[in-house]
Amino acid sequence: xxxxxxxxxxxxxxxxxxxxxxxxxxxxxxxxxxxxxxxxxxxxxxxxxxxxxxxxxxxxxxxxxxxxxxxxxxxxxxxxxxxxxxxxxxxxxxxxxxxxxxxxxxxxxxxxxxxxxxxxxxxxxxxxxxxxxxxxxxxxxxxxxxxxxxxxxxxxxxxxxxxxxxxxxxxxxxxxxxxxxxxxxxxxxxxxxxxxxxxxxxxxxxxxxxxxxxxxxxxxxxxxxxxxxxxxxxx
Numbered sequence: 001x002x003x004x005x006x007x008x009x010x011x012x013x014x015x016x017x018x019x020x021x022x023x024x025x026x027x028x029x030x031x032x033x034x035x036x037x038x039x040x041x042x043x044x045x046x047x048x049x050x051x052x053x054x055x056x057x058x059x060x061x062x063x064x065x066x067x068x069x070x071x072x073x074x075x076x077x078x079x080x081x082x083x084x085x086x087x088x089x090x091x092x093x094x095x096x097x098x099x100x101x102x103x104x105x106x107x108x109x110x111x112x113x114x115x116x117x118x119x120x121x122x123x124x125x126x127x128x129x130x131x132x133x134x135x136x137x138x139x140x141x142x143x144x145x146x147x148x149x150x151x152x153x154x155x156x157x158x159x160x161x162x163x164x165x166x167x168x169x170x171x172x173x174x175x176x177x178x179x180x181x182x183x184x185x186x187x188x189x190x191x192x193x194x195x196x197x198x199x200x201x202x203x204x205x206x207x208x209x210x211x212x213x214x215x216x217x218x219x220x221x222x223x224x225x226x227x228x229x230x231x232x233x234x235x
Contacts, residue, residue, distance in 0.1 A: 041119070042170020047162025050119060051170045053178065057105050058116040060185075063160050064098035065114060066130060067091075070149065070156075073137050077145045082199055087149075093188060097181075104177050126159070143203075150200040157193035161186065 040055075041048050050056050067090045074087025105112050118124035133152050140148055168174070168182045 042166045044162065044166035044169050047159070047166045048122075049163040049167040049170065051167065053108070053171075053174075054105075054110045054112070055116065055119070056167050056171075057101060057110065058112045059163065060160075060181075061098060061101055061105075061112050062114065062116055063156070063163075064094040064101065066134070066156070067094040068098070069134065070137060070152070073134075074145075074149055077137070077141050078149070079142050080146050080203075082202065083146045083150065086153075086195060086199055090153075090192070093192070097184065097188070101181065104181070107177075146203055147200075150196055150203060153196035154193060154200060157189050157196060161189045161193070164189065 040050055040052055042051050050059070071087040071090030071094070074090070075084050078084050078087065102112070115127075118127055133148070137145060137149055137152075164182055164185045168179075168186070171178070174182070
């Protein structure tokens, strides 16, 4: 299972670098003073997000669509019941969130693009990596798929939460509807990320006892250092 070790190394790096971000996401006050690094952008602990409402909604819509597509692949390409169930949850939750987002955009007269135009080189590289990962997930099957998918899920949810926290901090006058979406995201995204981290740990446990990862051994009482959230986007 050649993807397992690199995937876990990535997840550990994300986890140790971002454990405090999920906790801060649950408690950070929306009215915190914005920290802008360039015109039209807000920054929070190294994560950046546009403060223009349409640009932000496009990126959240893009993230939802990525999660839906990857979740559908998980149900198709994985033989692991827990990975498949996680993928099903991703499709359900992100479809519901995206429907709310699109309804809000429509009420504001905003037409959102499915593929936002990259605002800088960093975002361009991240979108290119998203495309490459999705192409890889399309062809992988079984245990290699599980390792790649779950490691990517940790990084993807890190990036989304960081973006939401940056936007919430940089848009103190956001509408009540958008503020409610921020609140929902800062609750659901860390929960998704924690579950992804736990499943990834179980895949590693399965490999440690000689399993293929397709039917991993239970994780038992293994402590994943608090299961916190949020670091940087996958590389």
